[in-house]
Amino acid sequence: MATVVIVGAQWGDEGKGKVVDLYTANADMVVRYAGGPNAGHTLVVGGEKTIVRLVPSGILHEQTSCVLGQGMVIDPTVLLAEIEMLDKRGVTARKRLWVSDRAHVILPYHIIVDSLRESGLNAIGTTKRGVGPCYEDKIARRGVTIGTLMDAQKTQKAVEQALSAWAPVVAALGGSLPTVAEVTDKLGAIREELAPMVCDAAKRVHEAIVAKKNILMEGAQGTLLDIDHGTYPFVTSSTATAGGACTGAGIGPTQIDAVVGLVKAYTTRVGGGPFPTELNDATGERLRQRGGEFGSVTGRPRRTGWLDLPALRYATRINGLNGFAFTKLDVLSGEDTLQVCTSYKVNGKVTDDLPLDGIAEPVYETFAGWKEDLSSCSSMESLPGAARDYVRMVEKALGIPAWLVGTGQERAATIVTHDPMVR
Numbered sequence: 001m002a003t004v005v006i007v008g009a010q011w012g013d014e015g016k017g018k019v020v021d022l023y024t025a026n027a028d029m030v031v032r033y034a035g036g037p038n039a040g041h042t043l044v045v046g047g048e049k050t051i052v053r054l055v056p057s058g059i060l061h062e063q064t065s066c067v068l069g070q071g072m073v074i075d076p077t078v079l080l081a082e083i084e085m086l087d088k089r090g091v092t093a094r095k096r097l098w099v100s101d102r103a104h105v106i107l108p109y110h111i112i113v114d115s116l117r118e119s120g121l122n123a124i125g126t127t128k129r130g131v132g133p134c135y136e137d138k139i140a141r142r143g144v145t146i147g148t149l150m151d152a153q154k155t156q157k158a159v160e161q162a163l164s165a166w167a168p169v170v171a172a173l174g175g176s177l178p179t180v181a182e183v184t185d186k187l188g189a190i191r192e193e194l195a196p197m198v199c200d201a202a203k204r205v206h207e208a209i210v211a212k213k214n215i216l217m218e219g220a221q222g223t224l225l226d227i228d229h230g231t232y233p234f235v236t237s238s239t240a241t242a243g244g245a246c247t248g249a250g251i252g253p254t255q256i257d258a259v260v261g262l263v264k265a266y267t268t269r270v271g272g273g274p275f276p277t278e279l280n281d282a283t284g285e286r287l288r289q290r291g292g293e294f295g296s297v298t299g300r301p302r303r304t305g306w307l308d309l310p311a312l313r314y315a316t317r318i319n320g321l322n323g324f325a326f327t328k329l330d331v332l333s334g335e336d337t338l339q340v341c342t343s344y345k346v347n348g349k350v351t352d353d354l355p356l357d358g359i360a361e362p363v364y365e366t367f368a369g370w371k372e373d374l375s376s377c378s379s380m381e382s383l384p385g386a387a388r389d390y391v392r393m394v395e396k397a398l399g400i401p402a403w404l405v406g407t408g409q410e411r412a413a414t415i416v417t418h419d420p421m422v423r
């Protein structure tokens, strides 16, 4: 048995879906511990591609139960639509999906506030799903938890309180809010549908640990979007780093056996904020097209750039990574040479530390590229020499091994050197 945390080491979109899917083959339980419908995982169900934002991708494996932990913010309308869509495709989610009674509920006014702010001067490029304002309500101790939602009277009171707190904010932003009745009228049907899935999720996870089950803690977004450790204020509002697995799923640090970082072979970012290795040129566009770098939730083109080793060393440290999954190496095939940022220059001084404002000039080293298609490479030895050297260079720079290398979109196009779920 093992409890393994999987966490994005960059700005999210590192190719989590495929890796989580692979690790879930050996998981009895998958727990999402942070974030909400701002995430997007592409699933292939019955030959059809579909995107889930809340339900963990582990739902496709019949033996796996899936838990939405208390660190999450959940839009119940989105959740129920995903369950219905999965139902239609023959995946019965209801009996294997558990929702924490302590998770917070995204309600229409959160989405209104998020969208109004994003049309103003202080926009940071959020996904406009109401995630930030919902976490604001949580921290301000006026949020509606899933547990509250199960009680009509308590919900009424909590919504009244939240709406009166948001009223001046929304008025100042030039918008308008729904009435209490407009919000609560729709919640009756939602309550009934959700009720059988609502539980004390931390207890359920604990029971699975005691029963020596294999558990995968699925992070969302990435280290550099973490509310505490990311490029603040251009971050999401949750603990996206490995520490979030403890608070967001309700386990102690001693119960985690391994932390795997997801590292894409180059870097991307969606939304505003610093990005030292960004490429605003033909190479950046090539990476975007070859890597299919368009947001799965919003469709926005992702910003692209070279690999950033100081940022990855930071992620290795903050998450206590034991190993990493190196994704989308195939996207770099065809480049004559590869630039890799090995340190930053800040105010003329070479440093490994990204300053608080994130403004740093990358110092690059050039590595040889390769032309071969990697998708048929089934071992590290079968990779072209330059591709293998690239992986080894990252292992050396981070001081941890590559446990997995992604060489193409297909599930089979993956080199696995170690599976932390198998002990």
Ligand code: IMP
Residues within 6 Å of the ligand: 011, 012, 013, 038, 039, 040, 124, 125, 126, 127, 128, 129, 131, 132, 220, 221, 225, 234, 235, 236, 237, 270, 271, 272
């Ligand atoms: P929010 O999480 O919607 O509030 O957005 C805050 C920032 O996090 C924005 O820059 C978003 O683009 C970014 N973000 C949120 N979720 C994801 C994700 O799943 N992948 C990549 N970026 C994300």
